[in-house]
Every structure is written in C-alpha cells, then in structure tokens.
Amino acid sequence: MFEREVTVLRLGHRPGRDDRMTTHVGLTARALGADRVVLSTDASHSRDTITDITDRFGGPFTVETTDNPKRLVSSFEGTIAHLTMYGLPVQSVEDDLRATTDPLLVVVGAEKVPFDVYDRADFNVAVTNQPHSEVAGLAVFLDRLFDGRELEQEWTDADRRVIPKETGKKVVPTSDAE
Numbered sequence: 001m002f003e004r005e006v007t008v009l010r011l012g013h014r015p016g017r018d019d020r021m022t023t024h025v026g027l028t029a030r031a032l033g034a035d036r037v038v039l040s041t042d043a044s045h046s047r048d049t050i051t052d053i054t055d056r057f058g059g060p061f062t063v064e065t066t067d068n069p070k071r072l073v074s075s076f077e078g079t080i081a082h083l084t085m086y087g088l089p090v091q092s093v094e095d096d097l098r099a100t101t102d103p104l105l106v107v108v109g110a111e112k113v114p115f116d117v118y119d120r121a122d123f124n125v126a127v128t129n130q131p132h133s134e135v136a137g138l139a140v141f142l143d144r145l146f147d148g149r150e151l152e153q154e155w156t157d158a159d160r161r162v163i164p165k166e167t168g169k170k171v172v173p174t175s176d177a178e
C-alpha cells in the first residue's frame with residue numbers, strides 16, 4: 001500500500017476458538033495499511049471472510065495460507081517485527097522500524113509463540129507491556145508504523161463504498177460514489 005511491502009503473519013490458529021480473532025487480525029491488517037496477511041492452512045473460514053470483504057470493499061490486499069509458518073519466518077528476506085507484551089515499547093522503536101523500506105513481516109501470535117521467533121525477530125515490539133489482544137496490538141503498531149497515513153488510503157476494485165455521514169448509514173455502488 002505504501003513505499004514498503006508489509007505482510008502480517010498470524011502465527012497459530014485453533015479452529016473454532018480462534019476463528020473470530022484470526023478473521024479480525026486479517027481485517028485489521030487490510031484496513032490499516034498492510035499489503036498481505038498469511039494465515040495457517042486450517043484458518044480457511046477466516047481466509048474466506050477476509051477475501052469476501054476485500055472483494056466487496058476493495059484492495060489491494062492479499063490473503064494467503066501456509067502450512068509452514070516457521071519457514072516463512074526463517075526464510076523471510078526483510079525485517080521482522082514480532083508483537084509481544086515482553087518486547088520493547090513501540091514508541092521507542094518506531095523510528096528504527098521506519099528507517100528502512102525493505103519488506104516488513106509483522107508476526108502476531110495466538111497461543112504460546114516459540115522462542116525461535118523472538119530470536120529471529122529484528123524487533124520484539126510491545127504495545128504496552130500489558131497482556132491484551134493481537135488485534136489491538138496490530139492496530140496500534142500499524143498506526144505508529146504509518147504515522148496515521150493509513151487512515152487516508154484509497155481503495156481500488158471495490159464494488160461499494162461507504163459515504164461518511166454524521167448519523168445513519170450510506171453505502172453506494174462504487175460507480176455512483178464519485
């Protein structure tokens with residue numbers, strides 16, 4: 001979306017229990033400026049929902065699945081930021097994170113994250129050192145990374161568009177939106 005490619009990896013997925021969270025990780029990645037989300041192969045329900053939202057509300061955004069997320073982490077050519085409550089405060093590393101334009105992989109967990117990921121990550125980043133949610137952590141992280149510019153992004157290939165209103169809801173086909 002912006003000058004560097006940003007991929008979000010949802011590491012781990014417990015079918016049933018994690019369906020909504022995994023879907024919301026993908027929707028948050030899309031809405032807040034990432035280019036791509038990679039989910040576990042068994043998160044097909046989340047993949048389908050995120051793809052459907054992208055088809056209706058626009059992109060560019062890609063949803064992929066993998067049966068080997070560890071390989072994606074170990075072979076990734078670029079910078080890796082792993083979101084964890086045990087990391088360094090986002091406000092202390094955001095300038096360093098923005099210092100290069102190489103591809104960025106943002107890793108968020110579901111259950112316990114293997115220590116290899118902490119080791120491989122170039123940045124272990126905390127959005128406060130308090131336990132909360134991967135969705136909240138990802139949202140604040142992306143907003144800091146893009147410094148708010150993601151709020152102004154343009155969407156392509158949407159078949160509908162929301163017209164902002166003070167009250168009520170207005171959604172129009174994109175051909176009528178301009």
Ligand SMILES: C[S@@+](CC[C@H](N)C(=O)[O-])C[C@H]1O[C@@H](n2cnc3c(N)ncnc32)[C@H](O)[C@@H]1O
Pocket residue numbers: 082083084085086107108109110111112113125126127128129130131132133134135137
């Ligand atoms: C709900 S937590 C569960 C973590 C798991 N219990 C563990 O021990 O690793 C799931 C994910 O949310 C994210 N997360 C939770 N709190 C965070 C924080 N304060 N800062 C950054 N990310 C956070 C992390 O990516 C974490 O892997």
